[in-house]
Amino acid sequence: MNKDIKRIENWQLITVPHKDVLGFNSTPTVGNDLTKMGFTSIIASVPGNFELDLMRENIIPDLYYGTNTLLAQKLENLHLYYFTTFNLKKRDDTDCFLAFNGIDTVAEIFIDGKKFAFTENMLHPHTFNINNLLDGKHDLMVHILPSAIYARQFEVPAMCFGLPYNHDSINLRKAPYMFGWDIMPRLVSGGLYKPVELVFLPKTRIENPFTATRSYSKGNASLYITFDVKTDADFMNDFTAKIQGSCKDSYFEKSLKLFNAHQKVVLSVKNPYLWWPKNYGEQNLYNMQITLYRNGVECDKVNYKMGIRTVYLRRSSTASDEGDFCFIVNAKRIFCLGTNWVPTDAYPSRHDEYELRGLELANDLNCNMIRCWGGNTYPSTTFYDYCDEHGIMIWQDFAMGCGHYPDNERLCNLMKEEVKQVALKYRNHPSLVLYAGDNECDIMACPGTGTPHEPIDTTSWINPNLNKLTRDVVLRELRNHDATRPYLPSSPYIDDYAFLHGVPSESHIWGPRDYFKGDYYKNPPCHFASEIGYHGCPSPLSLEKFIPKDSLNDFGNTTICKNENWLTHATAMEFGDPEEVFYNYRIPLMVKQVERIFGDTAKNTEKFIQKNPSKRGSVFAKKTE
Numbered sequence: 001m002n003k004d005i006k007r008i009e010n011w012q013l014i015t016v017p018h019k020d021v022l023g024f025n026s027t028p029t030v031g032n033d034l035t036k037m038g039f040t041s042i043i044a045s046v047p048g049n050f051e052l053d054l055m056r057e058n059i060i061p062d063l064y065y066g067t068n069t070l071l072a073q074k075l076e077n078l079h080l081y082y083f084t085t086f087n088l089k090k091r092d093d094t095d096c097f098l099a100f101n102g103i104d105t106v107a108e109i110f111i112d113g114k115k116f117a118f119t120e121n122m123l124h125p126h127t128f129n130i131n132n133l134l135d136g137k138h139d140l141m142v143h144i145l146p147s148a149i150y151a152r153q154f155e156v157p158a159m160c161f162g163l164p165y166n167h168d169s170i171n172l173r174k175a176p177y178m179f180g181w182d183i184m185p186r187l188v189s190g191g192l193y194k195p196v197e198l199v200f201l202p203k204t205r206i207e208n209p210f211t212a213t214r215s216y217s218k219g220n221a222s223l224y225i226t227f228d229v230k231t232d233a234d235f236m237n238d239f240t241a242k243i244q245g246s247c248k249d250s251y252f253e254k255s256l257k258l259f260n261a262h263q264k265v266v267l268s269v270k271n272p273y274l275w276w277p278k279n280y281g282e283q284n285l286y287n288m289q290i291t292l293y294r295n296g297v298e299c300d301k302v303n304y305k306m307g308i309r310t311v312y313l314r315r316s317s318t319a320s321d322e323g324d325f326c327f328i329v330n331a332k333r334i335f336c337l338g339t340n341w342v343p344t345d346a347y348p349s350r351h352d353e354y355e356l357r358g359l360e361l362a363n364d365l366n367c368n369m370i371r372c373w374g375g376n377t378y379p380s381t382t383f384y385d386y387c388d389e390h391g392i393m394i395w396q397d398f399a400m401g402c403g404h405y406p407d408n409e410r411l412c413n414l415m416k417e418e419v420k421q422v423a424l425k426y427r428n429h430p431s432l433v434l435y436a437g438d439n440e441c442d443i444m445a446c447p448g449t450g451t452p453h454e455p456i457d458t459t460s461w462i463n464p465n466l467n468k469l470t471r472d473v474v475l476r477e478l479r480n481h482d483a484t485r486p487y488l489p490s491s492p493y494i495d496d497y498a499f500l501h502g503v504p505s506e507s508h509i510w511g512p513r514d515y516f517k518g519d520y521y522k523n524p525p526c527h528f529a530s531e532i533g534y535h536g537c538p539s540p541l542s543l544e545k546f547i548p549k550d551s552l553n554d555f556g557n558t559t560i561c562k563n564e565n566w567l568t569h570a571t572a573m574e575f576g577d578p579e580e581v582f583y584n585y586r587i588p589l590m591v592k593q594v595e596r597i598f599g600d601t602a603k604n605t606e607k608f609i610q611k612n613p614s615k616r617g618s619v620f621a622k623k624t625e
Helices: 018-020 029-035 051-058 070-075 145-154 167-171 348-364 381-390 409-426 442-447 468-483 496-501 540-546 564-568 586-598 605-609 618-624
Strands: 004-007 012-017 077-088 096-099 105-110 116-121 125-129 136-144 196-202 205-217 220-230 237-246 249-255 262-272 286-294 297-306 311-317 325-327 332-334 340-341 369-372 393-396 432-436 506-509 528-532
Touching: 004 381, 012 018, 012 051, 018 077, 051 070, 070 237, 070 340, 096 105, 116 125, 145 220, 205 286, 205 297, 220 237, 220 432, 237 262, 297 432, 311 432, 325 432, 340 528, 348 381, 381 393, 393 409, 409 468, 540 605
Parallel strands: 340 369, 369 393, 393 432, 506 528
Antiparallel strands: 004 196, 012 077, 077 136, 096 125, 096 196, 105 116, 105 136, 205 220, 220 262, 237 249, 237 286, 286 297, 311 325, 325 332
16 A cells, blocks of 8 residues: 555653542643643553663663562553644645554543543554644644553453453453463563554545455356445546566456445456465465556555465364364365464563564464464564465464453444454465464353363353354354354353363363473373473573572472572462462472473473483383383
């Protein structure tokens, strides 16, 4: 698309405790209002999160070091006021937009002292038309409310819940992991975690281009191509469009006269080059181009890539002997070698920095599938481009996890827009082979399904198939915007039959977490394990960056760890008996796993991590004889 983007920079930040905001005589709408009250601003990083700015200015210590992460709980009451100015110079032939690519999370937006917009979803961009603004300099302020305090106003019905530290999250569209998880500390952050931009688009333009494979058989592919035309013209019959696609020596083209603002074209491609998952063939990508003309004069052009492939999920409801859970790509069964994608950093503004490193590790491990886990933010298009190019299939969860979410009108409306934007963003990528409605919300509603070996207890809880969010809202939006790949309402998915008759065909295999080749992990009845984990210890050089030297060897034993530095970096949010305090079991579990495999445990960190292989214990020896 012929678009011009200008990033808005030179941001300042003021943080104000909630009790002080309650005492304001009037609502601050520009940064000067706050400085007159005596508050001092600091330079704000955008993209960024406010704690990183406070750390840079030495206002707070390094939250990654020692037990400092726990200090972040004292920051959860802060209101964040980001402010700057921008200069607007519009053109007659363009529409102008103010784009917030990532606001974490609930925000009031003010332009020139007037409330302009309100947002409460960090998980997708928010874009606003500003054609009505005059040219010249404008004040911009974004007031981000403290998420945990904002969440208090919403009802949590008695039968709704999250994980012990995460109840607030179920009424917010904020990445669930930020409230604390077994893989992430509690950092209920806020900020402008992606760029803020002025975007100029042609007044007459192409929007939402999409190419999908309808079918493939006997060397012929049937595609459909859809796009929208945005225009103020009185009549559509002045417009024509040309569609072109090419890959190597394969080429197709179609010209059409337009009668509608929405276009849908079906065309055939003979002997196309197919896109295949890794280990099954080449990752052929077609270069697509759609050009829009008015009275023969080019108005706009869009370019994107797509792959010709079909995908089908063959699954049974339960883990019966005759059951199945298998992805069929281009009519071929695919053996999935996969991993899960979880947050690469505690702060979402840093996620993109580590994407390529993580993807290269997954590719080096010969993974041909990545499950984008539902407690996270959504990956960048760069992530999807990499997977397209390397044949890594993507299983995309929507961002809900481990809870029974309210399905009130507000949350349904927030989820509806989120699903639409996710589908529009990703649907041209052939690597995307599955959407899942959430992570483990079905099994949270059904006790007895936390492991693949236990039957479902249908007598005492909630049938997950009454979940309006995943069985209605998400399903309908995908039906409208991308019904071209399979959808599971949850992972693991407990449909009506599984709810009544047994263990689902897909499971998350956690269980005792003892020996990773033990009977529990070798012999699960499920047909597909979409999540499993086994953790180890970082290198001594890494540990020294965040654990004080006098604590390095104090990791405890198989029963208990008392060192607060180690516990904090195993995501403990408080200390106490591991039988009573969530997540405090993880360091003893790590020690137990090492002892289980190698027979004993070293007493210092360096030897613990680099165990002498000549002293392997009987378990390892038995498995390799």
